Amino acid sequence: MSKGLIIPEGYSPVIEFMESQRAIKKIKDFFQQELAYGLNLRRVTAPLFVIPESGLNDNLNGYERTVTFTLKDMNEQKVEIVQSLAKWKRMALGKYNVEAGKGIYTDMNAIRRDEEFDNLHSVYVDQWDWEKSINKTDRTEKYLKETVITIYNAIKNLGDYVNRLYRDLQTELPNEIYFITTQELEDRYPDKTPKERENAIAEEKKAVFIMKIGGKLNSGEKHDGRAPDYDDWELNGDIVLWNEVLSIAFEISSMGIRVDEEAMERQLKLADAMDRKEFPFHKAILNKELPYSIGGGIGQSRLCMFFLRKAHIGEVQVSVWPEEMIKECEENNIFLL
8 A cells, every 4th residue: 555545445436526626616715705704814816936035935844845946037046936825924914014903815836845645645735825914912822712713613614515515425513623732632642643642632522723833742742843933833723623534633724823023033942943033034023024913724625625525635636646546546436636
């Protein structure tokens, strides 16, 4: 079996190929309207690539390689395909003078060349990236939770919509999302790995927001990596649902209140990344020149995969896959686009 590939026993797509294509568009159209309305967001256009010296690209866990190329008409200036728009969006809030309580969202398309292929991960990433201006007094766990609940309600509304459209695609979610910190997870499941903890809590609660990701736990280990220069590690988290088709925890969104000047300084030190303070983006944060904000990304293909009850993300997006994986999937009624 291909590394990391899950083959659900007796799997068969609930709706056929062309109807799935129509459903994907309906899901995307419906959800982005719900998201924009709930969070008071306006759609903007976003870059596919940025100049490395700007410091705007997402470093993810810090070891992933970017896809780069040079521009003939700019003296072979090197540019990078974005890995996400976590930093660019905050710069955009300042550039567009977006007032507190309002925000922006965009279709983000990225290439992550070092992604390890499995049912959920592709080299091609498509998500709604959103960012909202807030006051410094909103940098609280209470505000974070209220925003998570708004997003979760949009996800639930989407689920109800898909259930009405397709009687054979019934997905039930709990009325409320459950909140837990990474330290509480470690205390509850001390003998499990972080991924095993996520599986355990997601199976029990069905919809969970796992908070405080990036810093070290009492064990000395991290639950997961986070770049030090966009999310505040004390005010962030992941929305995770239980995927019945694959029987795993299924991350839909990574989000959080963004670093202020104090959190930026503290986390750059912890990450041994003080050299980033020379980038224009980082200087702007440290000099209080950009709005305080909250933001995140919501996987488009992930949402489609979840509510269309697909076993592989390649059933809802076009990418490239190892021949061995394509063949193995075909043998088990999983047909990759």
